[in-house]
Amino acid sequence: MPNPARAWREYPQRYRLEAEKCTKCGTIAFPPRLVCPQCGNRKFAKTKLAETGKLLTFTIIRVPPDPFEDQAPYAVGIAELEDGVKLTAQVVDCDFAALKVGLRVRLEFRKLSEEGEAGVIYYGYKFVPE
Amino acid sequence: MRDVAVIGIGMTKWGELWTKSLRTIFVESALLALDDAGVDKIDSMVVGCMSSGLFVGQEHLTSLLSDYLGKNPVPAARVESACASGGLALRQGFIEVASGMSDVVLVGGVEKMTDVTGCEATFALGTAADQEYEGFHGLTFPGLYAMMAVAHMHKYGTTREQLALVAVKNHDNGSKNPLAQYPFKITVDGVLQSVLVADPLRILDCSPITDGAAAVVLCSADMAKKMKKPVIRITGSGLATDTIALSSRKDMTWIESTHLAGQKALAMAGRKIGDIDLFEVHDCFTIAEIMVTEALGIVEKGRGGRAVEEGLTSLKGKFPVNPSGGLKAKGHPVGATGVAQAVEVVKQLRGEAAERQVKGAKRGLTQNMGGTGGSSVVHVFEAE
Numbered sequence: 020m021p022n023p024a025r026a027w028r029e030y031p032q033r034y035r036l037e038a039e040k041c042t043k044c045g046t047i048a049f050p051p052r053l054v055c056p057q058c059g060n061r062k063f064a065k066t067k068l069a070e071t072g073k074l075l076t077f078t079i080i081r082v083p084p085d086p087f088e089d090q091a092p093y094a095v096g097i098a099e100l101e102d103g104v105k106l107t108a109q110v111v112d113c114d115f116a117a118l119k120v121g122l123r124v125r126l127e128f129r130k131l132s133e134e135g136e137a138g139v140i141y142y143g144y145k146f147v148p149e
Numbered sequence: 150m151r152d153v154a155v156i157g158i159g160m161t162k163w164g165e166l167w168t169k170s171l172r173t174i175f176v177e178s179a180l181l182a183l184d185d186a187g188v189d190k191i192d193s194m195v196v197g198c199m200s201s202g203l204f205v206g207q208e209h210l211t212s213l214l215s216d217y218l219g220k221n222p223v224p225a226a227r228v229e230s231a232c233a234s235g236g237l238a239l240r241q242g243f244i245e246v247a248s249g250m251s252d253v254v255l256v257g258g259v260e261k262m263t264d265v266t267g268c269e270a271t272f273a274l275g276t277a278a279d280q281e282y283e284g285f286h287g288l289t290f291p292g293l294y295a296m297m298a299v300a301h302m303h304k305y306g307t308t309r310e311q312l313a314l315v316a317v318k319n320h321d322n323g324s325k326n327p328l329a330q331y332p333f334k335i336t337v338d339g340v341l342q343s344v345l346v347a348d349p350l351r352i353l354d355c356s357p358i359t360d361g362a363a364a365v366v367l368c369s370a371d372m373a374k375k376m377k378k379p380v381i382r383i384t385g386s387g388l389a390t391d392t393i394a395l396s397s398r399k400d401m402t403w404i405e406s407t408h409l410a411g412q413k414a415l416a417m418a419g420r421k422i423g424d425i426d427l428f429e430v431h432d433c434f435t436i437a438e439i440m441v442t443e444a445l446g447i448v449e450k451g452r453g454g455r456a457v458e459e460g461l462t463s464l465k466g467k468f469p470v471n472p473s474g475g476l477k478a479k480g481h482p483v484g485a486t487g488v489a490q491a492v493e494v495v496k497q498l499r500g501e502a503a504e505r506q507v508k509g510a511k512r513g514l515t516q517n518m519g520g521t522g523g524s525s526v527v528h529v530f531e532a533e
Contacts, residue, residue: 029281050282056397076303076401078295079348080287084275085268087287095288097296097396105396108286115348120303131286143285 026139033143036070036126038104039063049104071149072100074122079115086132098124098146110146123149150247154373155381155530157186157366158492163480164330166360171205171261172217174362178485179218179257182364187376191366192251193224197238197258198484199231203273205261214257231277232433234258235487236517236526239365240386243528246367253372258488259362270358274483277520279394291355291434293395293521295347298436300401302349304451307439309349311454313340315435316353316477318463323474325505330359330480354435359480363489379499385420385529387413395521402451406525407444407516414514418529422446425529426510427497428468429490431518432475438462441516442470445527464505472497472505487517487526498532 031037038049043060077096094110124146133140159181211225230237235258242256323329343353373380389409432438439453448456462470473493494513518525
C-alpha cells in the first residue's frame, strides 16, 4: 500500500482545482509544473481551473483496472474547460447513450476509489453533464 | 558515424508460454540470433523490457540475462520506454556500433506477461500513461486508444468497420506467420460481435497479452560484408517524445512523436516514404495503425481508415503494413515488440518470409511507440 503522502500531496489540484498560470505567456498548467510547456518560463502565479467545459472525446470502460473493479462500466472523457485547459476525468450521473463530443459538463468533487478496508479513500473531480 | 548492419535475427514462438521463464525465452531468442549471425563473441548487449518488475518481480536484467546467456562479464544495458522499449534498445545498439564504441552488439527485447492476472497486467501496462492524472481516474490503455478512436471518427468520419478491417488484415498476414500467437484469420463480423473493452474498441481491436522475446545482432557494415550473409543495413534511426497525458496533446487524432521520428529516420536514410517497400508498425489497437499510417505519411491525415478499406496496406497492396501479423496477431510482449519488428523486416529483405513475403522488398521501416505516442522510434532498413 503506498504512503498516504502520495495522495495528499496532490490535494491542492484534486480538491481545490489549483493550477499555475505562466507569468509570461499566460498558459495554465494543470497539474502544476516547474517549466511552462509553451514558452519555457519558470515563473507561475496560482489560479483556479474553470469549472465548466465541453467533452472532446470519451469512452466507456468495461474492463477496469483493480481499484475500479466494482465501478465498471463507467465513462471517462477528456473535456476542454472554459480557460482552455484539457482535463481527463470520469463522466458521471449520465446515461451512456447521452455521451457525445461537445457535451457540456461541469466539474464536481466526488469519491474516486479506495484502497481496501483500511487504506486511503481517494477523492477528486468528475465531470457531470450541465 | 559508421554504417551499421544486422547480421543475425532470432525469435521463438510467441504466446502464453507457461512452461518458460523470462530468462529462458530471452536466451532462446538470443541464441538463435547469435547462431544466425555465426558469431559467439559480443562486445556489448542492450535489452529492452518495459516492466519485468511488475510482471515477474525481477529487475536487474543486465546481470540476469548476460549471466544466463553465458556472456559475463560483457557490458550490458537495459532500456525502457514503455511499449517502445524494444525499438529504443535497437537504437541504442545502433548508436553503439555507429559510434565505434562496440563492433558487435546483441540487441534483445523481452516481456513475460502471463505470470500475473489480467487485472494486474492491465495495471502494469497502465504505468505507461500518466498514473496520477489518467490512471487515477480509472483509465486503461484500451480506454485511452478508445478516446483517440472516438476523436478520429468524429473528425474524419472513420468507421467502426474500417477499424475492424485493420484487425482482419493483420490476422490474414499473421495466419502466414508460424511464430505468431494467433496465427488464424478472423472476420469483420467476428470483430464487431466480440466483447466490448472500452467503447468503441472490442477485444478483437486489441493486441493480446503475450510472453515473448526477440533478438538481433548488429555490427559495422564493413565487418558484415566479410561474412557470408545478405547485408541488411540500418540506414536511418529516429526517436521523438511527446506529452505523457493524452489530454495535453494539441490534436488527439495525430501522433506527433511518430511523425517526427519518421521524418528524422527517413532524412538520415536519404529516403522518402514512397521509397519504402514494407512497414512494421505499432498496431497495439486497430485505431493505432490507422493513425500511424497517417503520421508516417503513408496516407494523408484522416485517410488511414479508407486506406485499409481500399487494400492499400494489405500484403499485396502498394504499401504493405504489418506483413508479420502486427502486434494484433503476432502478439505484443511489450518490451520485445520493437525488436521483433526488426526481425520481420530483416526476414523480408533477405527474402526469407515464405508465404507472407513482400515480393522484391529492398527497403523496410519499423515504427514502435510507447503509451499513447508519448515516445516513438522509427528505423529504416535497406538490403544491399
